[in-house]
Amino acid sequence: MRLSPAEVQETASFYAHFRLLDDHEAAPAAVLRRCTGPACSMRPLDLGALPDGVMVEDVPCTGLCDHAPVALAGKVPVRRADAAKVARALAEPYSPPMPSGESFPVLDRCLSGELPRDEALTELERAGLRGMGGAGFPTARKWRSVAAQPGPRLVVVNADEGEPGTFKDRWFLENHAAQVLEGALIAAWAVEADEVYLYLRDEYADLHKGLATLIRDLPGDITIHLRRGAGAYVCGEESALIESLEGKRGLPRQRPPYVAEVGLFGRPTLVNNVETLYWVSRLLAEGAELFGNEGRNGHHGLRTYSVSGRVKEPGVKIAPNGITVSELIDEFCGGMEDGHVLAAYLPGGASGGFLPARLQPPLAFGAIEEHGGFIGSAAVVVFSQADDLRAVALNLARFFAHESCGQCTPCRVGTAKSVGLLAGPAWDRDLLDDLAGVMRDASICGLGQAAPNVWQSLFRHFPEVVT
Structure with a gap:
């Protein structure tokens, strides 16, 4: 491949899930990754005695904050883990659930000409759909920008969420993968791209086989390449993701990745988040009215919130955009855990900053900045008086x-x-x-x-x- 040892070394040493061994060092029999994120730290995991040769790594987040405490036994996620569950996961072969019988009605309308490109883009504009990976850039405007660049073009699906408290993309890929892939193919059709790259977070390796099966049976002639990351949160940033897809270290670039000269393999590249593409599929199926008057507190539409921490029913919640944290907890999460009172919360994951219980702005784009934080990907982590x-x-x-x-x-x-x-x-x-x-x-x-x-x-x- 005409690669120097230095090129191999710099890439292999960059990613957390690669391990460089000395000449006479044996690889571990298995690797057990124990999550130390905020939700899992509230419920420490005692692993007990482990089989010989198992290497334990404490890792920042595994994307299953609503099932804390969590561990990854190789590729196997262990939800609400304890010593017995971990032992079984290490000992038993894992067979992930496989999808079957999926249909793609909106894509069929696009390919048949029933839904023209301009009409599809106008519908997304009417709905006010924005990028749900955190930046909130208007989706239709981004698509038009890429389509205006000279071809050939590419589409990249960003499934590399990695911030503590963020797990919505995993939920969408587990429960609505067909709609996500349909959204990706609609995006490719809209910008006239002939290839799609899906970059899957390596902690989600258990989803790989099911996604590969879905991709194999997709209609149309657009090629989808399924690629796994190797453990690097920064690759959730668009330009770092593109660097990683090119086989390099995930170092962010200076300019937006949908500009032609900094795209994947030098081609104009549209990068969209998993949740964004899910909403593309739903909005074009159900109409912009889906986002009509559903919101609250001066905001419109629906929003997906990843809720973890001191609530009775953590998980992914599709709720009115602009809801307050107390409304979200009481109406969608069954309230606070018994004996716990809301003291603080992260409205947008680790990077969104802490807010106190007394301060409850709408959980929406542009509503939290004046308080020194932001909504980002809407990873809401809830803390009580019991948390330091x-x-x-x-x-x-x-x-x-x-x-x-x-x-x-x-x-x-x-x-x-x-x-x-x-x-x-x-x-x-x-x-x-x-x-x-x-x-x-x-x-x-x-x-x-x-x-x-x-x-x-x-x-x-x-x-x-x-x-």
């Missing part, structure tokens, strides 16, 4: 330090520096404020820019906790 927010902040800071790609100094050094500062008995606000400013102003991508929200939000809303 300083300890949670340190946990999240360690996550960002672990996942920094290392390309830019402000993020590489800043995330590591923040861990040391937050681990101390007293937080130096002046130094942490200064660090936050440098990271926000000078980091290349959103990881370094958003990481300071963890401690800055505590200074802003919970001064009694950090003094």
Whole structure:
């Protein structure tokens, strides 16, 4: 392949799920990954005695926060894990459920000419559909931008969510994979792309076989390539994902990936999140009215919320866009766990910052920024009076330090520096404020820019906790 050893080394050493062995070192018999994310830290997992040769790795998040505590036994997810379940998962072969009998009615309308391109794009514009991976860019505008670039074009499905508290894409791929793939093929049809790449988070390896079966039976002549990541949160960022698909380290690029000269393999590339493509399929099937007056508090439409933490019924909730956290907990999550009272929450995962229970803006794009946070992918993690927010902040800071790609100094050094500062008995606000400013102003991508929200939000809303 004409690759130098340095090229192999730099890529293999970048991803958490690759392991470089010394010449005489044996590979482990099995790898057990134990989640240490916020929801799983609330319910620590005692593994008990494990078989010889099993390597245990503590990892930041596995994308199953609603089933805490969680472990991954190789490719096998162990939900609400205990020592007995883990032992069985390590010992028994795993057969994932396989899809069958799927249909693609909206795609059929597109391919037959019944639904013209301009009409489909207009419908998405009427619905106000935005990218659900976190950035919230208007979907139809993004599609038109890519379609205006000279061909040939590509479509990439971003299924690499990795932030603690975020698990909606897994839910969609488990329960609505056909609609997601239909949305991807509609996107390819709309921008006249002849190939689609689906980049699947490696923690979701158990979904690979079922997706491959669905892809094999898809109608039309557009090729879908199914690719697995190898454990790197930063690859959820569009340009880093493209770098990874090209076989390189997942280092973010400076410009948007749907611009031709920075696309996948040098081609104009449309990148959409799993949830976005699910809504494409539903909206074109049911009409923009689906998003009509369903919202709340001045916002319209529906939104998917990943809810975990101190609630009775955690999980993925399709709820009115703009709902408040108390409404979400009481109406969709069965209320708080017995004996627990809402004290704080993350409205948008680790990077969205903490908000106190007394402050409940609508959970929607543009409604949380004035409070120093943002909604992002709507990963809502709920905390009660039983949770130590300083300890949670340190946990999240360690996550960002672990996942920094290392390309830019402000993020590489800043995330590591923040861990040391937050681990101390007293937080130096002046130094942490200064660090936050440098990271926000000078980091290349959103990881370094958003990481300071963890401690800055505590200074802003919970001064009694950090003094």
